[in-house]
Amino acid sequence: MPNDVQKRNFFGLGEIVSVIANPGETVRSLAESRKLLQEARQEIHESRERAQLPATHTFSPLPGFFPRPAEMQAIERALDGIPSFTVLFGASSVGKTALLREVLSRDTYHVLHFDLRIAGFADISSLYMSFSRQMEQYFETLSKTMEGYEEFEKESWSFKHDRLNVERRIENGGAAVVKTSDIARLMELFQSSLLRYWQFEPKGTESSSESDTTKVENSTPSEGERKLQKNRPPAQDVSEAGPSSRTVNEKAPEQSEQKPTKKMPVFFIDEAHKLPALIKSIEAMKCILDSMLVLTKQDRLCHVIHATSDSFYQTWLRQLNVMQHCKIISIGDCSxxxxxxxxxxxxxxxxxxxxxxxxxxxxxxxxxxxxxxxxxxxxxxxxxxxxxxxxxxSSHFLQAHALLNLQIIHASEVEAQPSGARQPPRRTSTPRGFKIYSPIPTSMPIAPSPTAAEDGEEQQADIPNPSSSFTAIQLLKVMRKLTEPGVTSLPYFLLCRELGVRAVDDMVRGRILELRWMETVTREGSDAEEAYVEDIRDSVLDGGEGHSRGHGGGGIPSTKEVMGPKLVPTTPVMRYAMREVLGEYGIDDDDAREGEGERSEYASLSDVEEY
The missing domain is CATH 1.10.8 (Helicase, Ruva Protein; domain 3)
Structure with missing residues (x-):
């Protein structure tokens, strides 16, 4: 054994020889190692920066916000009640987002906000990732901002690990896309986390409750004090009981301030009518909407708010059997x-x-x-x-004036065809009519056919017809009715019976009319003037002469006669532009109201009486 220790050891000599023989390879390996170390250092630095970025969910009020007490009170009442699914309707630029930001900026709410104007998703995969990250940040922020809720950081881990599992499955060559089952599992995780949030009691509340019970026991009067209280006169009882009750009430806020109040979760989707255009899968959308109903109507765990400027979003929710479980708030213009x-x-x-x-x-x-x-x-x-x-x-008047003329001119192309070809064909190679983009599909296949991929006709049947379904005469007739004195709106269903559903709906999709399913929170215009106009219209409608002059033989009833959804111009400047366009077409006088208007300078139109 001692002899072996004295022998020379050539371990590592081969590596030394290889380095001396190939110096270029050695330098290359050192450069790669240095590059890997720099990338690892940069990733660690970026991860630290990312961790320092605050994840804000609640809104900050808009600068220069003009308060609207009635609308704010309506939103507050909806949020102060039991959790519900609320759909906030209102035209473009009416102030829906500003109102919600003003209310939801309070500390009592914690918002999961998705603004579809700049949507962070455009398919099911990105939808899953966006929802998962927002929910993870929600509970992570909750654990850091609320005292005693540190344990909820583990709830954020559940969303993170579920998302990592989906990413690994896609990277390993599994399912190429996120499935509807992944969305359902994500919403189930959110449901269980919210349920645990409402059932959770922070550490310190038990000790405070025990101290409260001891204080109550110590404050109970003895038998001698009870006898003295019985023998006191009533006035003395009131005067002496007042200070003690005030001291108890003064201590109660101090104890309540020590306990952190739970924030109400609010799932808010702005411009929600863009969902059908972003998510093509009906099954995925149905899964999301049903889970929102479970979170609100069934389990009452959070509020869900969808803000939209598209009136047909209500019809889309109705087709998915969701609208009947929702509350509706309609926001209009200011008084x-x-x-x-x-x-x-x-x-x-x-x-x-x-x-x-x-x-x-x-x-x-x-x-x-x-x-x-x-x-x-x-x-x-x-x-x-x-x-x-x-x-x-002004810019807004010129835009409204141009839109009306474009709609009339393009609609006159359909009207100029022979009577046999007046109905637009099912498919056309050259689009006719002035169409405006709408994210809500005109016809939604609830149950797609399994052979839809092979059948080309079924695929093309879902494409909306590019031609206008209303004629220029029909549009001018509606414009004339809306510009009559005292007429603020037209009944939707009765107008559909007269002109057809497609014609009326295309006027709404063409941004000429706005469909209001219920009355707005604030009544537009002057209340005194509107009441005066309604009284005059009622007195006129009672007489036969006033009735015929008020309707002009058109057959469209006034606003006062029926209940239900109403049609109004999209903006007040649109109503003003309607008067100008009718004057250009020469049908702004009484003779034209009877159907004897002049022909247009811009398009070849038929006589009004021919309709």
């Missing part, structure tokens, strides 16, 4: 009093004094109504134009 306050307090102080004489509220209100966004845009353009900007040269 005349609110609009005047906005004009005097927000807009007029920013206008130079030498230009203020050209801004008369009554004349501007006739054009822009209670649409505050249009008021702000016009006043800004008016100041930039140094006061030389008539209303008929």
């Amino acid at each position: 005349k009093v609110e609009t005047r306050a906005y004009f005097m307090e927000k807009l007029l102080p920013n206008v130079p004094e030498r230009l203020q004489h050209g801004l008369e509220f009554s004349s501007l209100y006739e054009v822009f109504g209670g649409k505050l966004a249009h008021w702000a845009d016009y006043v800004a353009d008016y100041v930039n134009a140094n006061g030389d900007l008539p209303v008929k040269k």
Whole structure:
């Protein structure tokens, strides 16, 4: 054994020889090792930066927000009640997002927000990833911001590991896409986490409850004190019991402040009508909507709010058997009093004094109504134009005027065809009619055929017809009715019976009319003026002469006669543009109201009486 120790050991000599023989390979391996170390160091640095980024869920109020007490109170009442599925309807630029941000910015709510204007998903896979990350951040933020809820960091791990399992499955050559079952499992994880959140009691609440019981026991009066209290006069009882009750009430807020209040989760999707265009799978959408109903109506774990500016989103939810379980809140334009306050307090102080004489509220209100966004845009353009900007040269009026003329001209192409070819064909190679993009499909296949991929006709049947289904005469007739004195809206169902469902719906899709399924929270216009107009219209409708003159033989009843959904112009400036377009077509006088209008300069139209 000692002899073996004295022998020379050549271990590692081969590596030394290889390094000396191949110096280039050695330098290359060292460079690769250095590069790998730099990449690892950069990943660690980026992960630390990512961890420091705050994940904000609640909204911050918009700067310069103009309060609307009635709408805010309606939203607050919906959120203060039991958890529900609420659909917030309202036209574009009416202030839905601003109202929700103002209410949801309070500390009592914790929001999972998805703005589909800049949607972070466009298919089922990205939808799953977006939902999973938001839910993970929700419970991670909950564990860091609320005292005693540190254990809920483990709930965020469940979403993270489920997402990692799906990513590994895709990377390993498994399913190429995320399935509906993955969405269902994700929503089930969210349900169980919310259930544990509401059942969880932070550490310290038990000790505080025990201390409360000891205080109550110590504060109970003895038998001698009870006898003294019985012998006291009533007035003395009240006077002496008051301070003790006040001290107890003063201690109660202090004890409640020590306990962290649970925030109400709110699942908010803005511009929700874009969901059908982003997610093509009906099964996936049905799974998501059903799970939202379970979270609200059944388990009452969170509020769900869908804000939309598309009236047909209600029909789409009805087809999926969801709408009957939802609450509806309809947001309209401001009243005349609110609009005047906005004009005097927000807009007029920013206008130079030498230009203020050209801004008369009554004349501007006739054009822009209670649409505050249009008021702000016009006043800004008016100041930039140094006061030389008539209303008929404003941007919003020109757009409304151009849209009406485009719709009439393109609709006249269908009307100019022979009577046998008046019905638009099922398919056409050249689009006719002025169509506007709508994310809501006109016909939704609830149960797709298994042979739909092989049958080309079934695939093309779902493509909406590019031609207009209403004629120019029908559109002019509706415009004439909406511009009559005292007529603010038209009944949807009765107009569908007269003109056809497709014709009326295409007017809504063409951004000419807005369909309101229920009355708005705030009544638009002046309440006193509207009441006066309604009284006059009622008295006229009682007489035969006033009835025939009021309707002009059109057969479309007024707003007062029926209940149900109503049709109004999309904006007040659209109603104003309707009057101008009718004047251009020569049907703005009483003779034209009877169907004897002149022919158009822009399109070849038939006589009104021929319809």
